[in-house]
Amino acid sequence: MAEPLAADLRADGHTDWRAYRPLLLPPILAASLAAFDEHGYHGTTVRDIARRVGVTVPALYYHYRNKQALLVELLIGSMNAALGRCRAALEEAEETPAARFAALVECIVLYMANRAPLAFLDTEMRSLEPANRARYVAMRDELESLMHAAVRDGVALGEFTTPYPIDAGRAVITCCQAVANWYRPTGPLTPQQIADRYVQISLSTVGHTTKPTPSDM
Structure with a gap:
């Protein structure tokens, strides 16, 4: 009988996607x-572990049935939460591709910083058994598809100028x-500061264009 699934391993385990409390997992x-x-x-x-x-x-x-079940609970749960x-x-984002893209970048970076131990466990994907790996890869693919859709739409509407949207x-x-x-809580920047910087870096990567406002003309 597995332990009750922790809120930090559920897709609906948050009330504010930007807000994080200390990671709370069952003891095992x-x-x-x-x-x-x-x-x-x-x-x-x-x-x-025992x-x-x-x-x-x-x-x-x-x-838990075995060690693999523990890895699955952590990896699948982490991807669910992300x-x-x-x-x-x-x-919550505005409908424009640029706004959706920026929200995704911010969200992913905040998760990677605030849940670094869980996120870093992604390197153990190679240790998953075939069926479990397929489940995990499908979830990673869903996350990537959200990003690719935002970039593709941005190029189609002229908000992004990159000639290589997939890349x-x-x-x-x-x-x-x-x-x-590389993130460490003792570093000079907060997760939000890092996320804000990465939004700007990422917008530059896709060739974001800012349309001039009347005051700029």
């Missing part, structure tokens, strides 16, 4: 995340996801 998942981060998936044993939680191995198996926030950001969208999302690799 928190211990698993720490162990995977420290030793990698293949270097972690179920016995090590020791961290302070339970016996049979007690851990009562909640997608949920991105959908909320798009619903530009891929470059932006890869750049945003990489924040999880």
Whole structure:
């Protein structure tokens, strides 16, 4: 019997897509995340996770069938949470492609910074069994498709000038996801400051054009 799914691993586990509290996971998942981060998936044993939680191995198996189930819960849950926030950001954004694009970039960077340990676990996608990997890849593809749609629409409407919309969208999302690799809470910038900078960098990447207002003419 698995532990109840934490709010931080659900698509609807937030009230404001920009707001984050400290990551709160059930003890077994928190211990698993720490162990995977420290030793990698293949270097972690179920016995090590049980020791961290302070339970016996049979007690851990009562909640999760095996180590793979723990990785799946964390990876799928993290992607669920990221997608949920991105959908909320798009619903709140103005209808223009540039506004949707900016909201996506901001949302992804905020997630990568505020949930860096979970987001960094994406590197263990290679450790998922085929069926689980297919589920995870499908969710990643959905996130990428949101970005590609915004870039494609921006080019079609003349808001973006990049001659390579697919490549530009891929470059932006890869750049945003990489924040999880280097972000540290002790750094000089807050997650919001980083997200604001990345919005500007990303808009430049896709060749965003700003139409002049009457006061500029």
